[in-house]
Amino acid sequence: MLKAYRVPSIGALLNMSDIELLSLRNVGKRTLQNIDEALAEEGLSRGSHSAEAPRAWIQKLLRHIGDDPDREGLQATPDRVLKFLRDFCTPKDFRFTTFDSEGYDEMIVQTDIPFFSLCEHHMLPFFGRAHVGYIPKERIVGLSKLARAVRYCSAGLQNQERVTHAVGQMIEDQIQPLGVGVVLEARHLCMEMRGVNVHDTWTTTSRLTGPFRGTARAEFLSFVHRCEKQ
Numbered sequence: 001m002l003k004a005y006r007v008p009s010i011g012a013l014l015n016m017s018d019i020e021l022l023s024l025r026n027v028g029k030r031t032l033q034n035i036d037e038a039l040a041e042e043g044l045s046r047g048s049h050s051a052e053a054p055r056a057w058i059q060k061l062l063r064h065i066g067d068d069p070d071r072e073g074l075q076a077t078p079d080r081v082l083k084f085l086r087d088f089c090t091p092k093d094f095r096f097t098t099f100d101s102e103g104y105d106e107m108i109v110q111t112d113i114p115f116f117s118l119c120e121h122h123m124l125p126f127f128g129r130a131h132v133g134y135i136p137k138e139r140i141v142g143l144s145k146l147a148r149a150v151r152y153c154s155a156g157l158q159n160q161e162r163v164t165h166a167v168g169q170m171i172e173d174q175i176q177p178l179g180v181g182v183v184l185e186a187r188h189l190c191m192e193m194r195g196v197n198v199h200d201t202w203t204t205t206s207r208l209t210g211p212f213r214g215t216a217r218a219e220f221l222s223f224v225h226r227c228e229k230q
């Protein structure tokens with residue numbers, strides 16, 4: 001219906017003012033009314049800024065799965081979902097504080113760092129623990145920054161392999177250590193709630209570089225294995 005008026009896409013229309021729309025060829029006041037009616041059929045409205053259209057999509061989704069977006073418990077749900085997704089998918093920036101290693105050249109390991117992420121295939125959570133180690137060359141990392149790096153890299157829609165790789169890469173980029181070891185152990189709700197429906201299955205991924213591939217491997221993994229899973 002909208003195409004007949006040779007106007008831009010619905011997405012573009014949503015952000016146009018009346019004056020902008022009227023300046024388009026072939027769009028008169030009556031046409032404007034028609035456009036609004038066409039948008040209303042889609043559950044959308046012009047001038048509704050960013051959150052408005054996604055909110056309508058979520059309401060539509062709720063209807064699609066057979067629920068009633070107007071019932072009390074669901075009225076604010078689209079806003080909550082949007083807020084959660086916006087917050088969770090925006091990595092929390094932080095200052096990656098580093099210090100002179102002052103000659104310290106042994107392994108530094110932090111275990112059992114909890115993390116949460118969303119699997120990009122199903123948008124369902126995967127979560128667990130990260131174990132991060134490195135051997136410094138000249139710089140060491142402020143301890144809380146390892147946990148922050150894990151949180152930063154697990155934000156948004158991810159797969160476990162990518163998060164594992166990204167954590168190691170971030171440490172390498174920041175302090176150029178002799179090597180890094182990253183192990184992630186996670187439960188994936190997309191495996192547990194659906195599909196094969198297996199419970200309490202842990203998926204382990206790792207990134208080991210430099211000495212962590214050789215001489216430091218056993219020592220690092222002994223720290224990791226010491227951690228009891230619940």
Ligand code: ZN
Pocket residue numbers: 119120121122123124188190191
């Ligand atoms: Zn999945």
